Amino acid sequence: xxxxxxxxxxxxxxxxEPLHLKLTIEDETxxxxxxxxxxxxxxxxxxxxVRDFNQMIQIVERVCGICSCLHALCxxxxxxxxxxxxxxxxxxxxxxIWGELHRVHSHLLWLGLFADAFGFESLFxxxxxxxxxxxxxxxxxxxxxxxxxxxxxxxxxxxxxPEQCKWxxxxxxxxxxxxxxxxxxxxxxxxxxxxxxxxxxxxxxxAYQLGAVGPMLRGSGWAQDARQTGYAAxxxxxxEPIVEYDGDSYARSAVRFRETLQSLDIVRLAIARxxxxxxxxxxxxxxxxxxxxxxxxxxxxxxxYLKADGSxxxxxxxxxxxxxxxxxxxxxxxxxxxLADVPVIVLSIDPCISCTER
Amino acid sequence: xxxxxxxxxxIKSPWVVHFDCGSCNGCDIEVLACLTPLYDIERFGILxxxxxxxxxVLLVTGTVNQRNKHVLKNIYDQMPTxxxxxxxxxxGCSGGVFREAYNVVGGVDKVIPVDVYVPxxxxxPEAIIDGxxxxxxxxxxxxxxxx
Numbered sequence: 254x255x256x257x258x259x260x261x262x263x264x265x266x267x268x269x270e271p272l273h274l275k276l277t278i279e280d281e282t283x284x285x286x287x288x289x290x291x292x293x294x295x296x297x298x299x300x301x302x303v304r305d306f307n308q309m310i311q312i313v314e315r316v317c318g319i320c321s322c323l324h325a326l327c328x329x330x331x332x333x334x335x336x337x338x339x340x341x342x343x344x345x346x347x348x349x350i351w352g353e354l355h356r357v358h359s360h361l362l363w364l365g366l367f368a369d370a371f372g373f374e375s376l377f378x379x380x381x382x383x384x385x386x387x388x389x390x391x392x393x394x395x396x397x398x399x400x401x402x403x404x405x406x407x408x409x410x411x412x413x414x415p416e417q418c419k420w421x422x423x424x425x426x427x428x429x430x431x432x433x434x435x436x437x438x439x440x441x442x443x444x445x446x447x448x449x450x451x452x453x454x455x456x457x458x459x460a461y462q463l464g465a466v467g468p469m470l471r472g473s474g475w476a477q478d479a480r481q482t483g484y485a486a487x488x489x490x491x492x493e494p495i496v497e498y499d500g501d502s503y504a505r506s507a508v509r510f511r512e513t514l515q516s517l518d519i520v521r522l523a524i525a526r527x528x529x530x531x532x533x534x535x536x537x538x539x540x541x542x543x544x545x546x547x548x549x550x551x552x553x554x555x556x557x558y559l560k561a562d563g564s565x566x567x568x569x570x571x572x573x574x575x576x577x578x579x580x581x582x583x584x585x586x587x588x589x590x591x592l593a594d595v596p597v598i599v600l601s602i603d604p605c606i607s608c609t610e611r
Numbered sequence: 612x613x614x615x616x617x618x619x620x621x622i623k624s625p626w627v628v629h630f631d632c633g634s635c636n637g638c639d640i641e642v643l644a645c646l647t648p649l650y651d652i653e654r655f656g657i658l659x660x661x662x663x664x665x666x667x668v669l670l671v672t673g674t675v676n677q678r679n680k681h682v683l684k685n686i687y688d689q690m691p692t693x694x695x696x697x698x699x700x701x702x703g704c705s706g707g708v709f710r711e712a713y714n715v716v717g718g719v720d721k722v723i724p725v726d727v728y729v730p731x732x733x734x735x736p737e738a739i740i741d742g743x744x745x746x747x748x749x750x751x752x753x754x755x756x757x758x
Contacts, residue, residue, distance in 0.1 A: 263682055270631045270639065271679060292679045293633045296712040303711050315708055318637025318733060362640060365647075381647035388644075399637045399733045607636045 254279045261595060263292050270606040274599070278592055286587040288580060294610040301567040306332060306540060309567060310404065316572060317608040318399050319362065320550045322355040325404040328570075330484060331546040331559040332406050336538065341531040342486075344408035349486040349523045350421075351395070351403055352548075353516040358387040359551035360513040361432070363603050364439060367506055370600040371448040376438055383431045390424055393417070408533025418524050429517050432510075439510055449503035453586040453598035456500055465582045466575045467553020468512070469602055472505035474498045479549035490522055502601040509603075539563055550575055552603045574608035618754045621667055621693070624656035625747055628666035628690070632683050632719065633709075634673025637733035638700040642670055650736045657743055663689040668746055670739070671725075674702040674709050675716040687723045693753040695746035698725045699739060701732040708732075 257278050263271035271292035277285040300312050313328045314321040326348055333340060365380035388398045394417060395401035403409045413421070439445060455465065460473035470477055471494055478494035480487045495511045497504035540561035547556050553575025560569040579602045586598055631639050645652045646659055660666060663686045675683060687696065698719040701707035706717040719725050726749045729742035 263679070270636065271682065292682065293631070293673075293676070294678065294714050295633055295674060295676060295709045296714040297709070300709075300712055312708055315635040315637070315732075318635040319640060321635075321637070378648055381644065382649065385644070385647070385649045398735065399640065400635075605636065607634065 272606050281592050283587050283590050286584055290610055293607050297611045298570050301570045305565040306567050314400055316611055317605050319359050321400045322351050323548050323550045327546050327548040327555055327557045329404045329406050331544050331557050332540055334544045335540040335542045335561055338407050338536055340408055342528045343530045344532050345486040346523050346527050347409045350520050353519045356516045356551045357513050358384050360509045367600050370596045379435055383428055386424055386428045390421055407536040412532050425517050425520055452502045452594050453601055454501045455582050455586055463582045464578050466578045468505050468508040469579050472497050472508045473500035479547045479554045484548050502597055505601045539565055552605055576605045576609040625667045626658045626660050626665055627668040627670050628663045629670045630686055632671050632673045632679050633676045638672035641733050641736050645736045645739050652740055666690055669696045671703050671719045672699045674706050675722050676714045680722045683722055693750050695726045695750050697727045697742045697746050699729045700734045704728045
């Protein structure tokens with residue numbers, strides 16, 4: 254049969270970001286998909302040569318605006334490990350609270366975009382309406398809606414007062430109620446299931462061999478999450494990853510939906526156990542040495558390799574982001590699918606191109 | 612008479628197309644947040660569409676880099692006149708924190724003419740709505756509709 258090559262992106266209504274896929278199609282079936290990257294490449298890693306190690310926090314936060322807090326957390330933990338700084342317990346808990354709130358807003362954002370990918374616009378609006386409540390918490394506690402910039406080397410920049418904690422708990426309770434109201438639509442609705450179940454299947458073995466991370470991996474039956482390593486306050490709070498076994502788009506959206514509720518629980522638990530004390534320890538000197546740190550970003554495992562040579566600039570900042578790891582599984586999922594399912598499958602990996610290309 | 616009616620429609624209901632030009636996503640999600648129930652730009656008749664050939668206003672977020680400057684120029688050229696361009700965020704205005712990175716050309720105005728600059732990192736949804744309204748004033752002037 255005659256083959257047609259169809260460009261998908263870089264400017265595409267379903268993608269908020271420029272990703273270009275060259276789809277080879279036979280009739281309506283995709284035979285091959287080739288990605289072209291580089292539309293968002295800025296060269297952030299090399300900026301460590303002109304910005305000192307404290308200023309790099311502002312740079313790594315802007316690797317990706319959606320999960321900025323976790324990028325900064327990963328970087329700060331790395332520099333703290335190199336410099337041997339002990340972070341106060343209260344700061345660890347505050348980092349956990351803001352990190353998990355970031356995960357909630359990112360997952361709600363994704364659930365909305367995913368609904369939009371199969372044309373369910375009112376569900377998109379509903380998820381984003383709930384998300385604004387989380388954005389309000391960010392703004393009230395950090396001063397900015399998206400790039401919160403609370404992490405510094407040695408701790409955090411802002412504290413939570415008891416009144417703020419109480420208010421956050423109230424808001425989180427309302428948000429949870431509103432999210433639960435949407436559960437029957439995203440998880441049980443006939444049309445939603447029709448568009449997601451069995452689409453873009455990634456088997457358990459494939460997920461392992463192709464190196465999938467995050468909800469992709471957990472949607473395929475692997476119980477692996479970087480939060481199990483116990484960064485920030487997870488060592489004290491304890492953590493159980495959420496796993497689904499079908500490996501299709503529906504399983505991945507179910508993982509993210511359940512993780513949203515789980516993260517709200519973690520926020521509540523962290524606030525309940527929030528210890529008293531300092532929020533940042535004093536940091537002296539300059540880093541020397543190298544380290545690798547891992548945190549769980551909303552999209553999967555994020556890894557930073559940091560090397561410092563004792564000057565005020567880092568020698569090397571290497572960032573390995575989750576979407577980069579999830580592109581090979583995406584290319585394995587696309588061949589054989591219908592052209593109409595391409596947006597759903599592409600969205601189901603939660604692509605963050607800005608992270609991938611930096 | 613008919614031309615007058617079309618111009619009225621352009622001002623009353625501008626269609627915007629959004630292009631992410633190497634942004635960190637911070638501004639993009641704020642542009643999307645404008646569409647959602649809390650901010651709801653549709654109440655001003657502003658509609659977000661995917662096709663630049665249908666659009667009156669181009670929203671650009673992020674810095675321009677060596678690769679996507681051609682894409683940006685291409686999208687701008689496809690839009691019918693009269694058109695307005697809004698650069699959103701510190702990166703769109705001047706390059707922001709990335710201005711020293713090797714692959715960054717700079718602000719959006721290095722490639723295409725910009726009518727309105729919306730500062731902020733990321734720009735707030737209110738500021739973006741304000742920017743679109745300010746761009747409409749420029750379009751009005753282009754159409755000779757200023758009172």
